[in-house]
Amino acid sequence: MISLYHPGTSWLHRLPAGGKLIALAVVSLALMSQTSLPMLGAALGVTLVLYRSLGPGWVGRLAVIRSLLPLALVLLAFHGLTGDWLLGAAVALRLVVLMTLANLVTLTTRMDAMLAAVEPLFRPLSLFGISPRVPSLAVVLVIRFVPVLHQVQLALREAWQARGGRKSSWRIVPPLIIQALKLADHVADALSARGGASGMVPSSGAMARQTESV
Amino acid sequence: MTFWRSKRASTQDKAVAFDLEAASYARFENVGLEISGRTILQDLSLQLNQQRIGLVGLNGSGKSSFVRLLNGLRQPTSGRLEIFGADAVAARKDLPRHVGFVFQNPDHQAIFPTVEEDVAFGLRQLGEDDRLALEQARDFLSLHGASHLAQRPIAELSEGQKQLVCILAVLIMQPSLIILDEPYSSLDALAARRLHAKLESLPQKIVMISHDPSQLEDFDRVVWIEAGGLRADGAPGEILKAYDDDIRAKAAAAGVDDWDRGHL
Ligand SMILES: Nc1ncnc2c1ncn2[C@@H]1O[C@H](COP(=O)(O)OP(=O)(O)OP(=O)(O)O)[C@@H](O)[C@H]1O
Numbered sequence: 001m002i003s004l005y006h007p008g009t010s011w012l013h014r015l016p017a018g019g020k021l022i023a024l025a026v027v028s029l030a031l032m033s034q035t036s037l038p039m040l041g042a043a044l045g046v047t048l049v050l051y052r053s054l055g056p057g058w059v060g061r062l063a064v065i066r067s068l069l070p071l072a073l074v075l076l077a078f079h080g081l082t083g084d085w086l087l088g089a090a091v092a093l094r095l096v097v098l099m100t101l102a103n104l105v106t107l108t109t110r111m112d113a114m115l116a117a118v119e120p121l122f123r124p125l126s127l128f129g130i131s132p133r134v135p136s137l138a139v140v141l142v143i144r145f146v147p148v149l150h151q152v153q154l155a156l157r158e159a160w161q162a163r164g165g166r167k168s169s170w171r172i173v174p175p176l177i178i179q180a181l182k183l184a185d186h187v188a189d190a191l192s193a194r195g196g197a198s199g200m201v202p203s204s205g206a207m208a209r210q211t212e213s214v
Numbered sequence: 215m216t217f218w219r220s221k222r223a224s225t226q227d228k229a230v231a232f233d234l235e236a237a238s239y240a241r242f243e244n245v246g247l248e249i250s251g252r253t254i255l256q257d258l259s260l261q262l263n264q265q266r267i268g269l270v271g272l273n274g275s276g277k278s279s280f281v282r283l284l285n286g287l288r289q290p291t292s293g294r295l296e297i298f299g300a301d302a303v304a305a306r307k308d309l310p311r312h313v314g315f316v317f318q319n320p321d322h323q324a325i326f327p328t329v330e331e332d333v334a335f336g337l338r339q340l341g342e343d344d345r346l347a348l349e350q351a352r353d354f355l356s357l358h359g360a361s362h363l364a365q366r367p368i369a370e371l372s373e374g375q376k377q378l379v380c381i382l383a384v385l386i387m388q389p390s391l392i393i394l395d396e397p398y399s400s401l402d403a404l405a406a407r408r409l410h411a412k413l414e415s416l417p418q419k420i421v422m423i424s425h426d427p428s429q430l431e432d433f434d435r436v437v438w439i440e441a442g443g444l445r446a447d448g449a450p451g452e453i454l455k456a457y458d459d460d461i462r463a464k465a466a467a468a469g470v471d472d473w474d475r476g477h478l
């Protein structure tokens with residue numbers, strides 16, 4: 001299975017996951033209402049420098065921008081047609097900056113580190129008897145499987161074109177939904193085959209493990 | 215990170231008693247399985263007690279469904295099933311601790327992106343501390359000659375390497391019984407030999423589905439599933455021969471172009 005994480009040893013990889021997530025949240029909030037083109041341009045510059053620091057192959061890591069372009073263009077056109085091209089450019093640029101920054105965090109953060117960073121947020125849930133592990137695992141699984149779904153979509157489009165379909169079509173949407181449900185099924189099975197989302201009760205197992213004495 | 219565990223242990227501990235030394239690790243009594251009104255398995259009565267048991271049958275005959283009953287991925291809808299002496303329905307949540315399951319498709323088994331994370335996950339499931347789990351996973355990988363894979367994304371591995379990782383991810387949980395659903399389906403001949411030797415060296419009990427009779431020849435017993443029921447059961451030499459003869463007879467009778475004949 002594919003995931004966005006790219007193994008490496010850059011300083012961004014070594015930064016603690018919690019720190020990166022907080023920094024991402026702060027920067028996103030700060031940029032959220034930012035409409036100044038020079039400011040957003042500068043933010044994009046800084047983002048590119050950060051990517052650059054990943055070392056050789058960093059340009060390839062920016063592939064996420066390509067899949068964002070259509071959406072950015074739609075935003076630009078929408079604002080442009082309602083009379084404000086500058087605002088359109090700012091909105092589109094903001095989208096690109098925020099998504100590439102978020103991508104940078106997933107590129108450089110392992111999933112177990114992300115899990116450990118997110119889990120404390122859900123800790124209050126245990127007051128109600130809910131294991132905080134379940135929602136944090138859910139968050140991380142979403143981050144994990146979005147690129148997988150994207151891959152499924154590409155594969156379906158190829159299958160569609162291989163059998164003579166035109167460039168792309170709404171017709172791949174129903175199979176995409178079915179594939180997504182199947183994927184969810186597989187992940188659920190994979191989880192329960194190793195003890196389910198909240199892990200296995202320790203004490204009953206402790207008993208059994210003694211008899212096991214491997 | 216131990217916060218939730220104490221909570222769980224105090225509120226939900228049902229203390230299911232497993233008997234890992236039981237003579238039969240699985241005991242089927244008229245077991246049936248229905249999924250949304252369709253009968254998938256019916257009236258199965260048998261006991262599994264050999265070290266290594268092979269499972270054969272045509273596509274769609276119910277082999278995968280059968281082994282899913284063994285580790286709690288599915289529950290019987292009729293009859294009674296005991297695994298290591300515990301009722302399979304009551305003990306479903308704890309079954310994965312003792313019954314490891316290697317999926318037919320490694321992509322359906324791996325949850326975490328990198329090898330060591332996925333291997334460590336099983337230990338965390340058993341209540342191990344995050345950091346210790348990762349350390350033990352690394353040690354375990356190098357013990358099995360796979361330390362070079364530890365940091366690699368599973369997606370980038372070859373099929374044989376993926377299969378090995380999936381087996382190690384199950385082994386590290388020290389199950390008493392290991393289920394393998396067609397582990398050879400995407401391996402080349404060399405990787406298949408390696409896997410065969412690895413399985414042979416394991417102390418665990420094994421139940422394995424395979425479409426390749428040569429992988430089951432040295433097993434202790436072969437069970438043949440047909441149309442959701444037990445067709446035959448016995449020594450590998452005898453059962454594999456009968457199975458092969460049956461396939462030849464079906465092919466001759468129906469013509470190999472009849473895809474539906476004999477399938478459930
Ligand atoms: N989730 C499900 N819902 C409905 N029917 C199912 C489901 N899973 C399996 N089946 C049906 O149960 C029957 C047995 O399937 P199963 O996967 O156990 O067969 P199998 O012997 O493992 O086949 P193969 O050799 O192709 O893997 C098939 O007819 C299949 O269509």
Ligand SMILES: [Mg+2]
Pocket residue numbers: 277278279318395
């Ligand atoms: Mg199967």
